[in-house]
Amino acid sequence: MTPAVEFIHTSRHFGAVRAVDDVNLAVKPGEFFAMLGPSGSGKTTCLRLIAGFEQPTGGEIKIFGEPAGGVPPYRRNVNTVFQDYALFPHMSILDNVAYGLMVKGVDRQTRYREAEKALELVKLPGYGSRKPGQLSGGQRQRVALARALVNKPRVLLLDEPLGALDLKLREQMQEELKTLQRSLGITFIFVTHDQGEALSMADRVAVFNNGKIVQAGTPEEIYKRPQSRFVADFVGSSNVISPEAMQRMGGKAEWASLRPEAIRLVAEGGVPAQTLVSNFLGSTTRLSVEAEGVRLHVMLPAGERVPEPGETVRLGWNPADVHYMDGAA
Amino acid sequence: MSTATSNSAVLEGRSGITARLSDLFWRRPNLLLILMLSPPLLWLGIIYIGSLLSLLAQSFFSIDEFSGLIVYEFTLSTYKQLLLASNFDIILRTVAMATLVTVASAIIAFPIAYYAARYAHGKWKALFYLGVMLPLWSSYLVKIYAWKLILAKEGILTWGFEQLHLTWLLEGILSLPVIGGNSLSVSYLGTFIVFVYIWLPYMILPTQAALERVPSNLIEAAGDLGATPNQTFRTVLLPLALPGVIAGSIFTFSLTLGDYIIPQIIGSSRLFIGQAVYTQQGTAGNVPLAAAFSVVPILIMAVYLWAAKKKGAFDAL
Numbered sequence: 001m002t003p004a005v006e007f008i009h010t011s012r013h014f015g016a017v018r019a020v021d022d023v024n025l026a027v028k029p030g031e032f033f034a035m036l037g038p039s040g041s042g043k044t045t046c047l048r049l050i051a052g053f054e055q056p057t058g059g060e061i062k063i064f065g066e067p068a069g070g071v072p073p074y075r076r077n078v079n080t081v082f083q084d085y086a087l088f089p090h091m092s093i094l095d096n097v098a099y100g101l102m103v104k105g106v107d108r109q110t111r112y113r114e115a116e117k118a119l120e121l122v123k124l125p126g127y128g129s130r131k132p133g134q135l136s137g138g139q140r141q142r143v144a145l146a147r148a149l150v151n152k153p154r155v156l157l158l159d160e161p162l163g164a165l166d167l168k169l170r171e172q173m174q175e176e177l178k179t180l181q182r183s184l185g186i187t188f189i190f191v192t193h194d195q196g197e198a199l200s201m202a203d204r205v206a207v208f209n210n211g212k213i214v215q216a217g218t219p220e221e222i223y224k225r226p227q228s229r230f231v232a233d234f235v236g237s238s239n240v241i242s243p244e245a246m247q248r249m250g251g252k253a254e255w256a257s258l259r260p261e262a263i264r265l266v267a268e269g270g271v272p273a274q275t276l277v278s279n280f281l282g283s284t285t286r287l288s289v290e291a292e293g294v295r296l297h298v299m300l301p302a303g304e305r306v307p308e309p310g311e312t313v314r315l316g317w318n319p320a321d322v323h324y325m326d327g328a329a
Numbered sequence: 330m331s332t333a334t335s336n337s338a339v340l341e342g343r344s345g346i347t348a349r350l351s352d353l354f355w356r357r358p359n360l361l362l363i364l365m366l367s368p369p370l371l372w373l374g375i376i377y378i379g380s381l382l383s384l385l386a387q388s389f390f391s392i393d394e395f396s397g398l399i400v401y402e403f404t405l406s407t408y409k410q411l412l413l414a415s416n417f418d419i420i421l422r423t424v425a426m427a428t429l430v431t432v433a434s435a436i437i438a439f440p441i442a443y444y445a446a447r448y449a450h451g452k453w454k455a456l457f458y459l460g461v462m463l464p465l466w467s468s469y470l471v472k473i474y475a476w477k478l479i480l481a482k483e484g485i486l487t488w489g490f491e492q493l494h495l496t497w498l499l500e501g502i503l504s505l506p507v508i509g510g511n512s513l514s515v516s517y518l519g520t521f522i523v524f525v526y527i528w529l530p531y532m533i534l535p536t537q538a539a540l541e542r543v544p545s546n547l548i549e550a551a552g553d554l555g556a557t558p559n560q561t562f563r564t565v566l567l568p569l570a571l572p573g574v575i576a577g578s579i580f581t582f583s584l585t586l587g588d589y590i591i592p593q594i595i596g597s598s599r600l601f602i603g604q605a606v607y608t609q610q611g612t613a614g615n616v617p618l619a620a621a622f623s624v625v626p627i628l629i630m631a632v633y634l635w636a637a638k639k640k641g642a643f644d645a646l
Contacts, residue, residue, distance in 0.1 A: 053549055073552040086550035090568050100554035103564070151554065 002065040004029040004155055004187040005050055011058035011211075012045050019045040021211035022059065027155075027189060027204075029064075032181050034198035035191045037208030038234065043191045046208075047157050050189065051080050064154060074103075079148035080157040084164065085140045087132035093119070093143055094128030100151040118146035121180070138169045145177075149184070158190045162197065174201050195235045199223060207231050214328075224259070228326040232257040237297070239263075243327070245294045251319070255327040258317060260286065260297040265304070266316035273315050275307045291315060388620035397614060407617045411625070416605070416618075420625055423602040426517070426592075427585035430524040431532075434581045435574050437525065438532040442573075445533075446540035461530045469527070473594050476523045480595065482512035510597055520596035524585050531580035539573020540566075575637045582633060586626040602626060 003026035012020040020042045027033045035043035048054040049061055052073035061068045063078065079100070087096050094115050095102075101111035112128075119125055122142035132140055141161060148156055161177075162170045178201050181188045192198050198205050199219040206216040207230075215227045226232035232240045238257040247253040249271050261284075273291035278300075285306050287298040298315065300306060307313050342352060354361040391404045410416060445457040464472065479486050490499040503509040503516065510516030543566060551561040589603025600608070602622055610619035 051549075051553055053552075073549070074555045074557055078553075080550070080553045082546050082550060084544075084546065086544065086546040088547060088550075088565060099551070099556075099564075103551075103554065103556040103560045147554065 001029065003027055003062070004031065004064060005189065006062040006065075007046070007049075007059065008062070009059035010046075010049065010056045010061055012042075012049060012054055013057045018211045020049065020056075023211070023213055025206060025213060025216070027187060029187055030185050032178065032188045032201060032203045033190065034202035034205045035189065035208060036193070036195060036198040036205050036234075038193060041208035042211035043193075043208045044159060045211075047080070047159055047189065047191050050155065051078055051157055052076050077151075077153055078155045078157060079151050079153040080159065081141075081144045081148050081161045083159045083161070085132075085144040087140055087143055087147070089132055091131075092128060093124075093130050093132065093135070096132065096143060097128070097147045097150055099147060114150055115146070118150040119143075121149065122146045123176075137164050138173070141165065141173065145180075149180075149186075153186065155187045155189060158188060160192055161190070162192075162194075170197075177201065199235070207234065209234075225323050226257055226325055228328045229255050230328060232325060239294075239296045241294055241296075245292045246322075248292045251322055252324060254324045257323045257325060258296070258321060261299040262321035263296065263298045263315050263317050265298070265300070265307070266314050268314065270314040270316035273313050275309050275311045275313055277309055278306050287313075289313060289315065384620050384623060386620075387616050388624050390617045392615050392617055399616060407621045410618055411621055416622075419600050419602055419605050419622075422599065423586055423626075424629065426521065426524065426601065427582045429521060430528065430585045431578045431581045433521070433525050434529050434532040435536075435578060438529060438536050438577065439570075439574070442533050442537035442540055442570075445537045446543075447545070461533050464526075465530055470590070472527065473523060473591055476519075476526065477514050477595055480513035480519045480522070482514070484512075484514070486513060514595050515597060517596060520592050523591050523595050524588070527591065528581040528584050531584065532574075532577035535576040535580075536570060536573045539570045539576070543569045572640060575640050579630075579634065579637055583626065583630050586629065 005025070005027040007023045007025040010020060010023045010025075011018065023042075023046065025046075035046055037043045045054060049056055050063070050068075052068065052071060052075075055069070063076065068076065087093075088099065091099070094112060097115035097118050098111040101114060106114075116125070116128060119127060122145050124139060124142050124146070127135070127139070127143075132143065135143065141164075144161070158177075162173050165173060174197060177188070177190075190198070190202065199222065202219060204217065205219055205222050206213045207222060208214070209230050215222060215231045217225075222231065222235055223238070226235060226238065229240055232238050238259050241249070241251075241256045241258060243253040243255055246256045271291050273289040273296065276288040276290055276295070278288070279286045283302055285300045285302070285304075287300055287306065289296050289298060296315070342348065387399075388407055389403050389405070391400050391402070391406050392398070393400050411420070441457075441461075445454065449457050478484055481487075487496075487499065490496050499513075502518065503512065508516060508518045508521075510519075513519040513522070547565055547569070548561055551565045552558070556564065587603050589601065589607050592601040593604055602625060606619045606622045609615045609622060613619075
């Protein structure tokens with residue numbers, strides 16, 4: 001099957017800065033793909049390369065098998081939802097949504113009908129006569145989505161689309177985006193620095209660092225089997241243990257990651273640890289402990305007794321849950 | 330324990346008149362505002378608005394044709410005089426010139442402002458500001474006389490055309506009816522060129538400010554949605570920059586309407602409103618007619634400003 005978007009040894013250098021450096025990537029048609037990484041890791045530049053705002057300085061990009069080199073943004077059947085929405089402030093919501101059809105010469109009646117349908121899709125029917133300034137952040141986000149989707153793009157690019165929303169709205173939009181993507185079957189490529197967002201929404205995730213993809217895989221693979229210390233650190237919730245500490249705890253002398261929920265408190269044996277602090281999270285309690293000079297997180301299921309700070313506990317885990325990885329930070 | 334290290338929640342007030350004034354102004358911020366604003370407001374109110382109103386009042390008086398004295402009786406006869414062909418021509422000529430100067434300035438200013446807003450950074454931007462502002466720092470009269478030399482029959486421009494073997498072109502332009510003349514320095518075309526030169530910075534700066542405020546991602550979004558650069562310009566960039574262009578046009582239009590020096594030094598001897606005011610109140614001694622003439626640009630500008638306000642031009646000032 002032809003990939004929806006394919007990067008073949010693609011680079012984008014700005015002078016000495018290697019924003020995107022020899023990236024190889026294939027996004028499958030109909031996939032919800034996330035590009036995850038810290039700021040400056042090259043993920044947004046990758047998105048801009050697909051949209052056509054940037055041209056690669058090396059390698060090539062194919063969109064549904066067609067080389068995209070030298071093709072301007074307005075001739076790509078790809079649309080973008082911008083980070084701060086980029087709605088046209090001087091146009092009504094309906095004109096904003098109908099803009100893509102207007103510039104393609106679709107007649108007024110048809111484009112307004114299509115725009116109205118797109119607004120219904122994002123649950124904003126009847127908002128057409130307002131101006132962008134009169135909408136809340138969440139509503140503007142939906143308009144930006146409708147404005148892109150009305151063009152029926154083959155690939156939809158989303159640049160940190162939920163970054164400016166508050167937590168509750170963000171969670172709601174995550175679900176809606178996912179549902180929308182499923183029902184439309186359009187390839188979504190989603191840029192975010194929020195690992196929770198990437199893992200919960202995407203079918204596959206590429207983790208970026210310094211202009212390169214350091215790991216690509218399903219959210220579960222990324223979470224359970226990070227290939228390097230960087231991925232384990234960035235994806236975050238896992239305990240990263242140095243080779244020396246791992247050896248003292250009875251493992252191999254290699255960098256390892258150990259998920260907090262894989263650690264249990266045991267009555268005897270195991271690794272002794274000092275309780276530092278506990279955070280009540282509702283369904284679980286996160287316990288911070290120090291063992292062999294390493295600070296570890298332990299997830300305690302609700303109902304289990306929570307040790308007091310300063311109390312000595314004993315930690316146990318199944319050796320198969322310890323994931324050894326490359327030490328590159 | 331000294332006050333500097335005092336542990337109390339409210340520190341003791343410092344002594345001295347300035348400290349006490351500070352406390353007073355802090356408690357009554359409006360007092361400071363009144364103190365700061367009243368001198369300029371009085372100046373504007375009495376000296377500027379007052380003299381303007383007394384000028385307006387003059388326009389409703391008339392002049393006794395026999396004695397040449399002003400008759401202090403309300404009449405509209407002075408305004409009727411404005412509609413005489415010879416006077417009305419002056420108004421039309423001035424308005425037409427102001428309109429053309431404004432349109433030409435907008436067309437010339439836009440690319441310059443666009444470059445400065447979108448592409449120039451660092452020292453190039455500084456150079457842009459310097460280039461635009463530098464003419465404003467030198468004497469207006471010097472610039473006009475410099476232009477007179479440039480445009481004169483023996484001037485550098487004629488010489489330049491000669492060197493390029495384009496004398497026929499210059500002569501062709503000068504032989505055109507109305508805008509032509511003996512040389513550029515005594516033609517409407519010359520007046521027009523100098524007006525555009527002198528007022529251009531007032532068009533560039535607000536246009537540039539407006540363009541700078543158009544977020545670049547709107548331009549990208551338009552392209553992303555399928556708009557060609559031409560479509561992006563017409564549907565996004567121009568509408569968003571228009572308030573700035575209108576703000577600039579207020580300057581170029583009103584300054585041209587009121588100017589009486591440029592057309593006097595460069596151009597045909599036919600009068601513009603500013604010159605009419607100057608001669609009526611000076612040599613002719615007809616202050617009511619001079620006042621009525623000066624009401625014309627005020628009225629035109631009032632209508633213009635009202636229309637510009639509706640377009641949101643003042644957000645870009």
